[in-house]
Amino acid sequence: MMKLLITTVSAALLLASQPAAALKVFACEPEWAALVAELAPDANTFTATTVYQDPHHIEARPSLIAKLRKADLLICSGASLEAGWLPVLLRQAANPGVQPGQPGNLMAAMQVSRLGIPESLDRSMGDVHAEGNPHVHLDPERLSQIASVTTQRLQIIDPDNSSQYVAAYDRFTERWQQALQRWRRQAQPLQGKNLVIHHNEWAYLNEFLGTNSVGTLEPQPGIPPSLGYLAELNSSMKNTDVLAIVRKPSDPEKASQWLAQRLNRPAIELPYSVDSHGAADLFELFDKTIALLIAAQAKTQ
Ligand SMILES: [Zn+2]
Structure with missing residues (x-):
């Protein structure tokens, strides 16, 4: 009897001293890992892709399956x-x-309103996405909505740590709202400026900054431009005041350089996500993005 009691007590002590296993998170893209780092700093997060890879085209490797x-x-x-x-x-x-x-399945773009939802699904138009443009993370306002949904999910999945998630969300939201004011102020000189983009992943950033996309280097999503297409794009830009030609780190550089020389405007690579151009977190992602565009704008004056 005594022996049994001791065993039970030590088992209880053992359980109490054991730290709760960290929540395991699988993030498809680095921006979502960065969001989780804000909202669940103790989570053990695996990121399936880097900013130097094209998230449209990833190989379903066994190591990814094991992590998921x-x-x-x-x-x-x-x-x-x-x-x-x-x-x-x-x-x-x-x-x-x-x-x-x-x-436990959180698709960020599906939590917010999306741009580019086709009015009708006409297969003759090529590969049309019924759900609209998925590249939502470059709008800081949508990101704050996604942060809220992510926190709700964390509370459902890991109710024991619910109050910690709420506290982290409150801290993040306070900082984010301050940063939003700053970004809006800094981006004012960019209002109405025209960008040529590599692929339509800048639509949400354009909406936030008030910039326009006036041309796309890819004739269709995922299709590299031919020289003929680029020449046509170049001549269609003759009467357009272009601020810059913009690409992300995983886009090939050649087409944007080609057009940059013809238009005599800078081709700039923007961070697009964290872990590029020194952007260690989501705050720095927007800081650096806006700073690079402002630098291009300043040169035109
Ligand atoms: Zn895309």
Whole structure:
């Protein structure tokens, strides 16, 4: 009897001293890992892609499947951005908690209003995404909505740490709202300026900054431009005042350099996500992005 009691007590002590296993997060893109770092700083987050990879085209490697199998939360852009690889991962990982419809499956773009939703699905137009443009993370306002949904999901998945998630969300939101004011102020000289973009991943940033996209280097999403297409784009820009030709780190440089020389305007690579151009977190991502565009704008004066 005594022996049994001692065993029970030591087992209870052992349990009490054991730290709770860290929440495991699988982030498809670095921007979502960065958001989780703000909202669940103790989580163990794996990021499937870097900013130097094109998230449209990723190989469903066994190492990714193994990581997804153990995840408590899957966070991705969604809206078909990962359509070429995520469904395979989900099937192979067979992790019930992160399947579509579960709280552990968070598709960020599906939580906010999206640009570029086609009015009708006409297959003759090529590969049209019914869900609209998935590249939502470059709008800081949508990001704050996504932060709220992410916090709700964290509370559902890990209720024991609910109050910690709320506290982290409050801290993040306070800093984010201050940064939003600053970014709006800094971006004022960019209002109405024209950008030529490589691919339509800048639509949400344009909306936030008040900039326009007046041309796309890719004739269709994912299709590299031919010289003929570029020449046509160049002549169509003759009467347009272009601030810069913008690309992300994973875009090839050549087409934007070609057009930059013809238009005598700078071709600039923007960070696009964290871990590029020295942007260590989401705050620095917007700081650096706006600073690079302002520098281009300052040179035109
Ligand atoms: Zn895209």
